[in-house]
Amino acid sequence: MDIEDVPSHRPAEEMMECESSCTSTHTVVQIKPSPGALGQALKNISAFTSIVLEEGVYEEPDPLEISVDGVCISASPHNTNPVQIVSSFEPTAGGALLRITGRGVKISNISFETSAVPASASQNEGEVKQARLSHSCLVVESDSNAVITKCNIKGGGGLGIFVWASSTPMILECDVSECVCGIVARNTAAPVLRKNTVHTCRDACVKFAGEASGVFEDNVVQDSFEAGIVACGKSTTLITGNTLRDTKGCGFLLIEDTSVTCSNNKVEGSHVNGVQAGEDSNATFKENTINGSEGSGIVVHDRSTGSFFKNTVTCTKMAGIGVRDSAQPVMVGNTILSGAGSGVVLVGQAGGVYNGNHISMNKCAGVGLKGSAHALFDGNVISKNEGYGVWLQDDVQGTFQNNNVEGNKMAGLSVNHRASPNVQHNTIKGGQQVGLLLQHSAQGHYAHNHISGNEAANVLLMGSSRSTLANNTVCRSPGGGVLIRGDAFTALRGNTIERNGRANLAVLDHAHPTVEGNTIQDGEGRGVVVTGNGRGDFRWNMIVNHGLAGVYVGGEAEPSMSFNVIACSGASGLVVEDRARGRYCDNSFSGNECAAVAVQGKAGPTMERNVVVHSGRGGVWLGEQAGGVMVDNHVEDMPQAWRIGPQVRCKVETRVEPLERLLQMVAETKSTMRGGRQGGQADNGRVVMVVHPCEESIVLGFQRHSSSEGMQQEEFPGADEEELPDSSLPIF
Numbered sequence: 033m034d035i036e037d038v039p040s041h042r043p044a045e046e047m048m049e050c051e052s053s054c055t056s057t058h059t060v061v062q063i064k065p066s067p068g069a070l071g072q073a074l075k076n077i078s079a080f081t082s083i084v085l086e087e088g089v090y091e092e093p094d095p096l097e098i099s100v101d102g103v104c105i106s107a108s109p110h111n112t113n114p115v116q117i118v119s120s121f122e123p124t125a126g127g128a129l130l131r132i133t134g135r136g137v138k139i140s141n142i143s144f145e146t147s148a149v150p151a152s153a154s155q156n157e158g159e160v161k162q163a164r165l166s167h168s169c170l171v172v173e174s175d176s177n178a179v180i181t182k183c184n185i186k187g188g189g190g191l192g193i194f195v196w197a198s199s200t201p202m203i204l205e206c207d208v209s210e211c212v213c214g215i216v217a218r219n220t221a222a223p224v225l226r227k228n229t230v231h232t233c234r235d236a237c238v239k240f241a242g243e244a245s246g247v248f249e250d251n252v253v254q255d256s257f258e259a260g261i262v263a264c265g266k267s268t269t270l271i272t273g274n275t276l277r278d279t280k281g282c283g284f285l286l287i288e289d290t291s292v293t294c295s296n297n298k299v300e301g302s303h304v305n306g307v308q309a310g311e312d313s314n315a316t317f318k319e320n321t322i323n324g325s326e327g328s329g330i331v332v333h334d335r336s337t338g339s340f341f342k343n344t345v346t347c348t349k350m351a352g353i354g355v356r357d358s359a360q361p362v363m364v365g366n367t368i369l370s371g372a373g374s375g376v377v378l379v380g381q382a383g384g385v386y387n388g389n390h391i392s393m394n395k396c397a398g399v400g401l402k403g404s405a406h407a408l409f410d411g412n413v414i415s416k417n418e419g420y421g422v423w424l425q426d427d428v429q430g431t432f433q434n435n436n437v438e439g440n441k442m443a444g445l446s447v448n449h450r451a452s453p454n455v456q457h458n459t460i461k462g463g464q465q466v467g468l469l470l471q472h473s474a475q476g477h478y479a480h481n482h483i484s485g486n487e488a489a490n491v492l493l494m495g496s497s498r499s500t501l502a503n504n505t506v507c508r509s510p511g512g513g514v515l516i517r518g519d520a521f522t523a524l525r526g527n528t529i530e531r532n533g534r535a536n537l538a539v540l541d542h543a544h545p546t547v548e549g550n551t552i553q554d555g556e557g558r559g560v561v562v563t564g565n566g567r568g569d570f571r572w573n574m575i576v577n578h579g580l581a582g583v584y585v586g587g588e589a590e591p592s593m594s595f596n597v598i599a600c601s602g603a604s605g606l607v608v609e610d611r612a613r614g615r616y617c618d619n620s621f622s623g624n625e626c627a628a629v630a631v632q633g634k635a636g637p638t639m640e641r642n643v644v645v646h647s648g649r650g651g652v653w654l655g656e657q658a659g660g661v662m663v664d665n666h667v668e669d670m671p672q673a674w675r676i677g678p679q680v681r682c683k684v685e686t687r688v689e690p691l692e693r694l695l696q697m698v699a700e701t702k703s704t705m706r707g708g709r710q711g712g713q714a715d716n717g718r719v720v721m722v723v724h725p726c727e728e729s730i731v732l733g734f735q736r737h738s739s740s741e742g743m744q745q746e747e748f749p750g751a752d753e754e755e756l757p758d759s760s761l762p763i764f
Contacts, residue, residue, distance in 0.1 A: 058082040058104060067091045070105075070117060074098060079134075085142065087111035091120040096130040098137050098178075107141040114184075116143040123147055123190065128171040132201075137178035144169050148189030168194040169211075172201045172223075180206060187211030189234070195221045200246070203228060213239055214253075218265070222246035231255045236285070240267040240292065247272070254278050254301070259285040259308075263292040263315065270295075277301040283322065286313040286338070295319050302326070306345065309361070310334040316341075323347055329368070332359040332382075339364070346370050351377040352394065355405075360384045369393050375417065378405035383430075385410070392416050397423040398440060401451075406430040415439050421463065424451040424474075431456075438462045443469035444486065447497075452476045461485045467509070470497040470520070477502070484508045490532065493520045493543070500525065507531045513555070516543040516566075523548070530554045536578070539566040539591070553577050559601070563587040563612075576600050582624065585612045585637075594618045601625060604653075608635040613660065617641050627653040627675070628667075631682070636660035644668055650675055651688075658682045666693075 059081045063069050065088030073083055080102035087108070096117075098105075107115040119129045129146040146169045167190035172178050178201045185192045185208045192208040195201055195217040202224045208214040214230035217223050218241040229252045230237040237253045239262040248271045253260040260279035261271060264287045271294045276283040283299035286292065286309040293316040299306040306322030306329040309315055318341040322329040329345030330353045332338065342365040345352040352368035353376045355361060361384045368375040368391045375391035378384075378401045389412045391398040398414035399422045401407070406429040414421045414437045421440035422432065428451040437444040437460045444460040444467045447453060452475035460467040460483045467486035468478065471494040479502045483490045490506045491514040493499070503526045506513045513532035516522055516539045523546040529536045536555040539545060544567040552559050552575045559578040562568065563586040570593040575582045582601035585591060590613045597620045598605040605624035606616065609632035616639045621628035628644040629652045631637060636659030644651045644667040651667040656677030662684045667673045669688040676684060 058102070060084060062086065062108070063090075064088070065090045065115075067120070068093050071096050074103075077103060079103070080136075082106070084108050085115045087113040087115055089116045089118060091118055092129070093120050095119075095121070095127055098130070098132045098134050101134045102136040103134060104138045105142060106139070114143050115141070116145065118144075119146045119188075123167045123188070125166040128168040128194070130169070131171045131173065132176050132178045133174040135175065135177050137176060138181070139178065139183060140181040141183065143184040143186075145186040146188040146190065167191065170194070171196070172199045172221075173197045175199060177201060179204070182206065185209070187214070191216055192230070192233075195223045195244075196242075197221065199223070202226075207231075208237075209233075213237070215239070216241065217244040217246065217267075217269070218242035219244070224249075226250055228252075229254075233257065236260065236262040237279070238262070239264070240269045240290070241265040243267065245269055249273050251275075252277070256280060259283070260299070260303075261285070262287070263290040263313075264288040265290060267292055269293075272296050274298070275300070276303075279303045282306070282308045284308065284317075285310075286315045286336070287311045288313065290315060292316075293318075297321075298323075300324060305329070305331045306348075307331065308333075309336045309338050309359075311336065314338050318342055320344075321346075325349065328352065328354040328373075329371075330354070331356075332361045332384075333357045334359060337361060337384075341365055343367070344369075348373065351375070351400075352391070353377070354379075355382040355384060355407075356380045357382065362387075364388055366390070371395065374398065374400045374419065374423075375414070376400070377402075378407055379403045380405065383407045387411050389413070394418065397421070397442075398437075399423070400425075401428040401430065402426050404428070408433075410434050412436070413438075417441070420444070420446045421460070422446065423448075424453055425449050426451065429453060433457050435459070439464075441465070443467070443492075444483075445469065446471075447474040447476060447499075448472050449474065456480050458482070459484075460490075463487065466490070466492045467506075468492070469494070470499055470522075471495040471518075473497065475499050479503050481505070487511055489513070489515045491515065492517070493522050493545075494518045495520065497522060499523070502526050504528070505530075506536075509533060512557075513537055513552075515540070516545050516568075517541045518543060520545065522546070525549055527551070528553075533557065535559070535561040535584075537561070538563075539568050539589070540564045541566065544568050548572055550574070551576075555579065558582070558584045559598070560584070561586075562589040562591045562614075563610075564589060567591055571595050573597070578602060581605070581607045583607070585614060585635075586610045587612060590614045596620070597622075598628075599623045604628065604630040606630070607632065608637045609633040609655075610635060613637055615640075619643070621645070624648050627651065629653065631655060631658040631660065633657060634659065636682070640664050642666070644673075654680050654682055654684065656680060662686075 062084045079100045082104040171194045176199045181204045192211040192214040206228045208230045209232045214237045216239045222245040231254045233256045236259040237256045242265045244267045250273045254277040258281040260276035262285045276299045278301035284307040297320045299322045304327040308331045315338045325348040328351045332355045336359045339362045344367045348371040350373040352371045356379045363386045366389045371394040374396040375394040375398045382405045396419040398417040409432045411434045420442045421437040421444040431454045435458045439462045444463045446469045455478045463486040467483040467490040474497040481504045488511040490509040493516045496519045500523045506529045510533040512534040513529045513536040520543045528551045534557040538561040547570045549572045556579040558580045559575040559582040566589040573596045575598045577600045579602040582598040583606045585608045594617045599622045601624040604626040605621040605628045622645040627650045632655040638661045642665045650672035653675040656679040659681040674686045
């Protein structure tokens with residue numbers, strides 16, 4: 033709501049009359065300072081009278097009241113010193129120095145000062161404060177539309193100006209100070225307050241309560257103890273273009289059911305929270321600037337909702353934006369920069385919508401969620417934070433989509449404990465550590481994300497995490513593509529994992545992933561590494577075009593690999609060594625530089641029904657201590673189709689097939705080389721048999737829907753040489 037959207041509470045001609053000088057039709061009364069002089073004049077005054085006060089101090093022994101219409105009070109234009117009106121009576125609760133009920137009243141260039149309600153020995157601190165809040169320097173009530181201009185109001189520890197009932201005053205260019213609260217509007221009052229300075233208040237400088245509306249514009253609010261501006265009740269005031277400085281507690285405190293609109297304000301200097309919205313408030317807070325909060329820039333709590341658009345929050349000591357309890361705000365297009373804490377933090381059962389925000393250069397995480405928080409984060413830029421880009425803990429849920437998470441010093445997205453988010457269509461790139469990190473018992477669904485160029489690894493899954501990664505692109509990390517550790521049971525389906533500097537996919541420790549229908553390609557290091565006590569089910573994957581082995585299995589790993597295509601490796605297609613075991617069935621091997629399959633050390637794999645079409649240096653090589661079972665495999669009839677060491681313990685059935693038979697197998701769809709994916713999986717490409725242009729043999733080719741690009745020049749640890757057969761065999 034803009035200023036021009038606020039309806040006038042008086043006819044246009046009446047506005048002009050109130051804002052003009054007292055007309056020549058007024059009766060003019062000139063008064064000199066003496067005790068009770070003004071009070072006596074007001075008792076006998078008639079409508080449309082102008083009172084001109086000569087310079088000096090007017091001590092009033094009784095409260096003053098203007099109940100007739102059209103009264104003007106001003107300082108004489110000939111004065112060289114100010115006019116001061118002070119109370120010499122003892123103030124009482126509910127009392128005032130001056131009470132205005134008449135319409136068309138105009139007061140200008142006068143100083144008003146009252147003293148505080150005295151405290152009795154029987155009153156506690158709260159009772160004293162309440163009594164002083166009920167005593168005012170000026171009160172505007174009834175349906176008065178008074179205009180008060182260029183006046184100084186000192187509240188003496190009570191209220192400065194109290195506007196209530198259905199009054200609609202204009203208060204312009206006044207200085208209000210030394211109060212418990214400087215200006216209070218309540219009931220259905222609709223004041224227009226412009227270009228005032230409200231300062232040195234023990235509580236709030238300005239307060240809107242009840243169903244107050246009106247406009248608070250271009251004012252300076254400073255030096256309060258609890259808050260600069262408080263909006264409560266069902267107030268709907270437009271608060272715009274103000275500067276709030278050194279407000280100690282909060283710049284804005286929005287509570288109860290208020291739905292005020294706050295726009296284009298500045299909160300600066302010493303304060304804890306720039307904005308604190310609580311209870312059932314539903315404010316609109318837009319295009320404001322908050323700088324240097326000792327706490328947070330914006331705090332939303334309790335059941336508060338509200339809309340926060342295009343605000344700038346900088347240099348906070350804690351979270352730039354903090355949301356807690358059951359609050360559900362809408363945050364759109366805000367900029368949160370350079371905080372000493374995190375950018376946006378949600379705790380408790382906080383939720384809401386966070387769209388199009390720019391969250392950058394904060395000392396901790398860009399976004400952090402704890403407890404049972406759940407929210408929609410859509411289309412945000414989360415970059416260059418010194419902690420995590422996004423940090424999810426405890427039992428957090430929610431949806432994170434279309435965000436750009438870039439260049440953060442720690443993980444781009446870290447999911448911990450039992451958090452279970454839905455993460456889709458995000459870009460997570462250029463981080464100094466890991467792109468996507470899942471640990472502890474983290475869960476969730478991660479789909480259609482582009483994860484690239486993160487230094488340590490693009491994806492790291494640890495602990496006992498249970499998650500699904502589907503249809504993501506994971507590429508261009510100098511450290512590695514996807515690394516699965518601990519006891520993680522993760523499902524990888526339909527992903528493209530490519531052009532990573534070390535292994536495209538590595539499974540370590542006791543991890544047991546399900547890896548189905550992925551394209552794993554174009555890596556400088558190995559395609560797939562399974563080592564330690566790694567397990568896992570690997571089915572229907574395309575593992576092609578790697579600088580080293582297509583698949584490496586070591587340690588005491590025992591994976592199950594079936595219906596995969598392993599082709600065009602710079603070393604062997606499949607290497608199984610150390611004491612590794614596992615089942616390798618119905619896979620297709622082609623175009624690998626060294627052996628299609630190399631079994632070394634004391635490894636004991638079970639290999640059945642695999643097809644080897646090879647134009648490299650050999651088919652299946654078994655080192656001298658190799659164990660396991662090799663039956664019903666189909667190897668192209670070529671020199672060194674089988675190389676078997678002298679002490680092999682493996683059960684071997686050395687079958688070779690002519691190319692014509694392999695072609696027939698393809699035609700009869702008895703081989704995984706027939707193309708597509710098994711089990712109804714989506715088809716991102718197909719495997720075909722093609723004639724090599726320079727040789728009289730047929731090799732395996734892979735037709736993809738998208739072409740690959742350049743590759744990084746890094747390798748997985750320990751993979752800096754080609755995998756070679758056992759030392760008892762010739763070295764190739």
